[in-house]
Amino acid sequence: EPDETQAAFDRIIERHDRIEPRDAMPEKYRATLVRQIAQHAHSEIIGMQPEGNWLTRAPSLRRKAILLAKVQDEAGHGLYLYSAAETLGVSRQELTEKLIAGTQKYSSIFNYPTLSYADVGTIGWLVDGAAICNQVPLCRTSYGPYGRSMIRICKEESFHQRQGYELLATMMRGTPAQQEMVQESVDRFWWPALMMFGPPDADSPNTEQSMAWGIKRDTNDELRQKFVDMSVPQAERLGVTLPDPDLRWNAERGHHDFGQPDWDEFMAVVKGGGPCSAQRIAHRRKAHEDGAWVREAASAYAAKERQP
Ligand code: 3HC
DSSP, X not given: OHHHHHHHHHHHHHTTOOBOTTSOOOHHHHHHHHHHHHHHHHHXXXXXXXXXXXXXXXXXXXXXXXXXXXXXXXXXXHHHHHHHHHTTTOOHHHHHHHHHHTSSOOOGGGGSOOOSTHHHHHIIIIIHHHHHHHHHHHTTOSBHHHHHHHHHHHHHHHHHHXXXXXXXXXXXXXXXXXXXXXXXXXXXXXXXXXXXXXXXXXGOTTHHHHHHTTSOSSOHHHHHHHHHHHHHHHHHHHTOOOSOTTOEEETTTTEEEOOOOOHHHHHHIIIIISTTHHHHHHHHHHHHHHTHHHHHHHHHHHHHHHOO
């Protein structure tokens, strides 16, 4: 009965228990999860491009090996998340086609270029740092497969953040030119990193419902604040300044006050107007088309294997 189904679902959510693939769930709950998990997976896959840009130009074998491992991890996170989405009745093929068609989103942050090698460190420190702030609570999200996928992803994300911070710390002990390269990179990535958490809660159409369903355990602004509070002492230890004149400790609040990102820029990037938006999708489309023969061969082989 619809009422009984809704009541059973509501009881699980109220107990902060897990909704599993076989549980009855409201269609809107399922659709919200497909949207968010697909977007999360797309972000991991597209996120390989900015860093991949520096794979052939890493300054040492050690740095190249670390970056290679990180980019491969991101691919794995994407496939992990597509598998979580597939438990909701969608296919990776369908989601990939929507990404390429521009009807599904990925994180705004990956539409910015990686102009210097220091960006590899800044992405690890700030972008993966922001991802950690957002993903740790998702370990407790109400949908079982999504929450469980976050356990391993968060462990690997911590390695991503540490290697980025260590890369920047090394450069900050280097020449003035290296220190300037780090500062210039941080200046370019700080505000886009704050935008990763989504619009302010007051302008977020999905947050209230996602909190009620336990999909989100914290709001966009709460996680953004946590990220700022985490990053300020790290920036001080690195010896870089964060490009926000309004950033200061507020003892009364027990948090840092900080300025507002350029939300017009955010909306433009989300709508596909980012500096690298067209290039990222074109690259993904070409990779998908270039890989068609592999998918066809695998399908033909699988069909042959099934023949009696
Ligand atoms: N980039 C692109 N679109 C964004 C966005 C961003 N940074 N932030 C919000 N949006 C979109 C939303 O998708 C929504 O549009 P839609 O309804 O058409 O999908 C609209 O802007 C309004 O935002 P809301 O806050 O109402 O939307 P959500 O409730 O979905 O919250 C979110 C946005 C906080 C990003 C949430 O979707 C989320 O937590 N997603 C999972 C985490 C994730 O995707 N992280 C990507 C980080 S990159 C990464 O993890 C790779 C790592 O290895 C570096």
